[in-house]
Amino acid sequence: MHHHKIRNSYMPSLHRIVYICKFKMSKLHNKIVTEKNTVKVMIAMYCNKHHGTNGYELCMKCKELSSYSLQRLDTCTFGENKPPCKTCQVHCYRTSYRKLIVEIMKYSGPRMIIKHPLLAIAHFIRSRRKIKI
Ligand SMILES: [Zn+2]
Numbered sequence: 580m581h582h583h584k585i586r587n588s589y590m591p592s593l594h595r596i597v598y599i600c601k602f603k604m605s606k607l608h609n610k611i612v613t614e615k616n617t618v619k620v621m622i623a624m625y626c627n628k629h630h631g632t633n634g635y636e637l638c639m640k641c642k643e644l645s646s647y648s649l650q651r652l653d654t655c656t657f658g659e660n661k662p663p664c665k666t667c668q669v670h671c672y673r674t675s676y677r678k679l680i681v682e683i684m685k686y687s688g689p690r691m692i693i694k695h696p697l698l699a700i701a702h703f704i705r706s707r708r709k710i711k712i
Pocket of ligand 1: 625626632642
């Protein structure tokens, strides 16, 4: 670091910005981890709006759905090669949960672009990807 010229230390350097972006993108590389984060964010947004919660703590129903969804992702047969849930041939969700998560994604999907642009972009790219088994 000593070869860097001293400048306003409050200004983030370009190097630092690139570093942060790379770090964030590398985290997005792990599909299961990213999908878990995405589903958590989506449920929280929905619960916040529809069930009067603060956006961090979930209501009982959504907490149940959240842990169910995370557990589904943990046990996904495809692992890192998983197709988007929307186009998956294996129907691993219980019907009642499936209905709710579809509704949540419809609501939170488009709204995520503002609050979580990186997750939203990753989700969008993946949801368009063709299934490869
Ligand atoms: Zn809720």
